[in-house]
Amino acid sequence: MIEPFGTGLINHSYKISFSDGSNVLLQCINQATFSQPENIIHNYKVISEELQARGQNAVPPLVTTRKGKYFWVDDNGNFWRATRFIENSYADSIAVSASKVYLAAKCFAEFSASLNRLDPDKLEIIIPGFHDLNHRYEQFEQAISSAGINRLLKATHVISSLRERYDLVRFYKEAVENTDEYPVRIMHHDCKISNILFDKISHQVICPVDLDTVMPGRFYSDIGDMVRTMACSREENSTEWENIDIVPEYYHAIIDGYVDGSQDTLTRTETKHIHVAGRILIYMQCLRFVTDFLNNDIYYKTSYVEQNLNRALNQLILLEKLENFLTEL
Helix, strand or coil: CEEECCCCCCCEEEEEECCCCCEEEEEEECCCCCCCHHHHHHHHHHHHHHHHHHCCCCCCCEECCCCCCCCEECCCCCEEEEEECCCCEECCCCCCCHHHHHHHHHHHHHHHHHCCCCCHHHCCCCCCCCCCHHHHHHHHHHHHHHCCHHHHHHCHHHHHHHHHCCHHHHHHHHHHHCCCCCCCEEECCCCCHHHEEEECCCCCEEEECCCCCCEEECCHHHHHHHHHHHCECCCCCCCCHHHCCECHHHHHHHHHHHHHHCCCCCCHHHHHCCCHHHHHHHHHHHHHHHHHHHCCCCCCCCCCCCHHHHHHHHHHHHHHHHHHHHHCC
16 A cells, blocks of 8 residues: 655655555655755665664664665656655654653754764765855845845845844854864754654654755754754744744753763863854744745745745744843853
């Protein structure tokens, strides 16, 4: 039996149930997002072997084709891969409790810590410049210089607010140049709670999933991603401006869980600046949304004309709320 599975926006996923009772998760990789899907398979294999060797955080194993390959390209050029379906598991679509958020953050941290001895150069860069804040800021300024006057006028407030926070770009530049204090690490890069599998009976973490963006990065990517997606009171498409805020107990659960799961692999400087992570990722996403709006919505799908601008405003408000929250810590 074949049935669509999950709510992912990038790849098409299907649960395949066989007569012998075994199940497989089959996915068609979106080659518009991942132009070299073979690199995803390469990284998955390297990561799986390292985790198995250390006996930690096993991930769903790849399933081979009849010819022993780890992927299949159909007659239309579609790229397919399969992993074993993890039975009796579930994933939360949104954060539902501080305890769940803590477990998710701890799992993501343990994942990176378990790969701490693996040379990051053994992994391929899946999306170049994905969390390169300087690159995202340059794209933002380029979009401003070429945007039409109507969209520029509508985005004036967001543009000026982002320019006022250029100190985050300076911090990023200094961090990437200081590899002793901010070492290159193997990071997940997509740390939503929906990418953590929980056991249906015990409700304990099984493992992280959706490893397509696992690649070399810096510590703030995963922490910041969790703050942006788990510690917010409203998701990024919400226009309930007055209800967008940071949920304090979720924020603290993210930081505590990540520190506990990192197993002392974070440097003293990374720990000292751990609270800048959320600011960087929310700021970066705001840049990306308003940049796409100024570029006439060529990247993110929209269902109405000003959706990307509203998404940017959503993230700007969340950033302001986080800044206020951090002053009280």
